[in-house]
Amino acid sequence: MGCWTTSFNFGHLKAHSKVSFYFTMILIFTYLFYCLTGYCDSMPSPLYVHQSFKTKLYSLEGKKLQPDAHLNISIDREVPASDPKDLEDETLQRGLDYNTYNNLSVSNNFGTKEFPQTIIIGVKKGGTRALLEFLRVHPDVRAVGAEPHFFDRLYENGLQWYRNLMPRTLEGQITIEKTPSYFITHEAPHRVFSMSRATKLIVVVRDPVTRAVSDYTQxxxxxxxxxxxxxxxxxxxxxxxxxxxxxxxxIGIYAKHLENWLRYFPLSQFLFVSGEKLVTDPAGEMGRVQDFLGLKRVVTNKHFYFNQTKGFPCLKKPEGSNRPRCLGKSKGRPHPHIPSEVLHRLREFYKPFNLKFYQMTGQDFGWD
Ligand SMILES: Nc1ncnc2c1ncn2[C@@H]1O[C@H](COP(=O)(O)OS(=O)(=O)O)[C@@H](OP(=O)(O)O)[C@H]1O
Structure with a gap:
């Protein structure tokens, strides 16, 4: 700083002017330092277009987008992992508000934002939140906390917007999002395919009768x-x-919805997770999921404990916390009593669809 002072004559300045001059200089240097280390990323700036962009961008019509295509979003920030108060934050189910993300988000400049290589596409009330939270414990998984609803409700926002919602990942880490309504959205398979035909798809399925009651309860x-x-x-x-x-x-006619997806993706790109086993044997089901994603089996039995009060498995150490945590109040709600003859009739209704689904997937989920 000495060399700076020599080039200015401060003789005529009062002491407090000098103090404010030094203070301003400190602020400027601090700002420049942070910019050089990348933290200016948290300031409003044009959308960051990654040089290492691995996945091709396509417009709604499937045309390839130019990297310099006009971008409407002016802020590049990371989506918060989840509401710390409640792991099953469903804020975005009521309509994604980009500014909400924006205000809550924390940014760092490590890694790049990639399109998800894996999407949990369904099913609603199947246990999708539990699966996502269990996966997030894995150090090689980065996930969007809330449901983006891009391929069903917000597709017109464009792929750049979608990618910008993703957390940053380092080499070897995979990006995941979950939006259970994709499974029943007619346009979703084609849209996901347009983003990347290599996308891995996870479907958490649960007895369609219990699923319907769960849906009704919500x-x-x-x-x-x-x-x-x-x-x-x-x-x-x-x-x-x-x-x-x-x-x-x-929603519970799984075979019908799956048919639509199989028009675009081969069966080998799907993993069907049993919503029931996710509750009775979370570590076993997580083993299958990690294998499917090509991840080391890091999430194991030692990560779970059964919470008697909740009646569900909970995490001993969820991502970003050292304290045991169960899913929020809206996961694992008590269901109202439904007369058994009504449930029986519904079970009969689903039988042929379930059988078809077992044939299509090569898995018997044991619902009948
Ligand atoms: N570990 C754990 N803790 C709490 N709840 C669990 C867990 N594993 C699976 N489940 C079941 O998940 C059901 C909710 O499913 P989703 O998360 O897919 O619901 S949603 O579509 O996102 O609203 C939820 O349904 P309900 O029991 O009807 O509330 C649970 O049965």
Whole structure:
């Protein structure tokens, strides 16, 4: 600093002017230092286009995008891993607000933002949050905490926007996101394929009858004046005709939705995780998942404990914390009582679809 002072004549300045001059200089140097080390990334700036961009970018129509394509997003920040208060933060299910991300996010400049190589595409209420949180314990996995809903609701925001939501990864780390509604979205397979035909797809499936009740329970929590399950499940209660237009029923016809995905992706790119086993044997199911992703089996039995109060396996040390943690209140809710004859009728309805699904996947999930 001495050489700086020699080039200025401070004689006429009062002491406090000197102090503010030095203070300003310190601020400028600090700012320059942080910029040089990359932390200016957290300041508003044009979207960062990675030189090491490995995946080709395609527009909605499947045309390749130019790296200098006009970008509307002006801020490049990392999406928060998850709401620290509640592992099952579903804020984005109600519509993704980029600014919400923006305000909460923490940025660092290590690694690059890549498109997810793996997506947990379904199914709603299958146990997708549990799987994502268990996977995040793995040091080679980086995941978006909330559900991006890109391939169903927000596709028009463009692939650059989507990639910008991703956490930064280092060499050897994989990027994952989960949005369970992709599985039942007609356009999703083609859109994911357009991003990368090599995407690995994970589907957490659960007995469609229990899944439907779980789905109903969630809606009931939000709207206590909802008609009863039996009122909604039948088109005609006297004939026992099931109402397949009710989403709680439709989502469980897994074979039908899978058919749509198989038009674009070979079976070898799917992993079907049993939602039931994820509860009874989380480490066993996580072993399969890690193998499928080509990851070392790091997440094992020692990462889980069974929480008697919750009635579910919980993590001894979730990502970014040393304290044991279970999923939030909305995961593992008690279900309302549904008359057994209603459940029986629904089970009969699903039987042929389940069998077809077992044939298609080569796995018997034991729901019948
Ligand atoms: N470890 C653990 N802790 C708590 N809950 C667990 C766990 N593993 C699986 N599950 C089951 O996950 C069900 C919720 O599924 P999703 O996370 O896929 O729901 S959502 O679609 O994201 O809303 C949720 O459904 P409900 O029991 O009906 O609430 C759980 O049964």
């Amino acid at each position: 809606t009931l929590t939000k709207n206590p004046s909802l008609p009863t399950f039996q009122n909604l499940v039948f088109k005609n209660s006297s004939t026992g005709l099931i109402d397949t237009s009710w989403s709680a029923v439709r």
